[in-house]
Amino acid sequence: MSLSLKWSVQRITTKFEFKIARSAESYYDVVILELSEGEFTGFGEAAPSKRYEKGPEAILELLSANKNQILEISVEDAEYRQEQLEHMFPQSYSLQAALDTAFWDLYGQRQGKPLWKIFGATQNLVTSSYTIGISDLSVIPAKIKEAIDYPILKIKLGTDYDHDIMRAIRAETDKVLRVDVNEGWKTLDDAKRGAEWLAEENVEFLEQPMPSNQLDDIAQLREFSPLPLVADENSVRPQDIPGLVGAYDGINIKLMKCGGLTNAKEMVDLAHKHEFDIMLGCMVETSIGISAMSQLGSYARWLDLDGNVLLAKDPYRGVGNQAGEICLLDKPGLGIEIT
Ligand SMILES: [Mg+2]
Incomplete structure (x- = not known):
């Protein structure tokens, strides 16, 4: 069965302004992925940190430009998948995380087992x-x-x-x-x-x-x-x-x-x-x-x-x-x- 991928940006708001030594924010835009195969949907989230990478707009561009390649990534072989993700998105750790999470979630559903x-x-x-x-x-x-x-x-x-x-x-x-x-x-x-x-x-x-x-x-x-x-x-x-x-x-x-x-x-x-x-x-x-x-x-x-x-x-x-x-x-x- 073939895979399909949807994404959306969600604005999440904190109860209090969230301030640390280098930044202060009261909301964050995260990118949510839904990777589907038949009855199963694997979820993933990219919450990019300004300390390490560019924001959600860059992630959306990367997703649009690479959608077909993403759908060819292995669901079964996590180590090879990580290599592929690092090669495709070397500057975006949160996008790697979102995709890796969605693939793991889907894999767990295929196996009928919780990931832990x-x-x-x-x-x-x-x-x-x-x-x-x-x-x-x-x-x-x-x-x-x-x-x-x-x-x-x-x-x-x-x-x-x-x-x-x-x-x-x-x-x-x-x-x-x-x-x-x-x-x-x-x-x-x-x-x-x-x-x-x-x-x-x-x-x-x-x-x-x-x-x-x-x-x-x-x-x-x-x-x-x-x-x-x-x-x-x-x-x-x-x-x-x-x-x-x-x-x-x-x-x-x-x-x-x-x-x-x-x-x-x-x-x-x-x-x-x-x-x-x-x-x-x-x-x-x-x-x-x-x-x-x-x-x-x-x-x-x-x-x-x-x-x-x-x-x-x-x-x-x-x-x-x-x-x-x-x-x-x-x-x-x-x-x-x-x-
Ligand atoms: Mg810390």
Whole structure:
């Protein structure tokens, strides 16, 4: 039976403006794919990050120009498919991810099995964190209230008022916090002071404290830091991982950076080989992207899969997220429904 492919752009709006050290947005345009074969439809999502690639218009152009070739891609052979995708779309990781996800979803439906089973994973997932983006201090109490059901918060820092942010958060809650600096601390001295300070604030780890091109500084910081360091902007694709030994304790894997589930699973295997702790993360995404990444969830020590619950309205239903508890479905493929 032959394949057909449809795509659409969906504007997804966040409950609060989503601000990190380098950007601030209150909505995102994502590209949704529907890859159909008879009664089955595989879903995929591209949520391009400006840090790594061009926006959704570029993805639409690539889809239009390559539609026939896409429909010839292998449903069965994921490794060969990844090679094909990287060759066709070398600059667009989120499009690779969307296509790889749609093909995996279709494959799972053909097999009549959920993807987590196909990947050798289990349904035992740790609790996901909920992200508190950067904001004016006056908004922080409302954000902490919005997150009241979530036991673990991930705080975005990397501003010139980090201490004020932490003070405002700690005035509201004594929950476990994880801190993501998004490359925001530029000198080793600042980063050392930050790590020492946050270790006193019941913080579990420090994510990407310094710019990715300052890996030597980060390795020096790790010698000193009382908190574990987790790579995000430094941990983009599988080939990045061996070079992070000595600089980090863990790596954050995201579909939109690495190009899909095939590469994400390779990164999981490489992380095991090099003894890194694994975090699975996301961009602001719908339940399609989140459900896809969750399939590998049991491999992770930390989950940060909250992109869909940051949305005012999610156009899809998948794994769900009740107070940080993500529930993998026992349905073929990803089990996505349109809401
Ligand atoms: Mg991060």
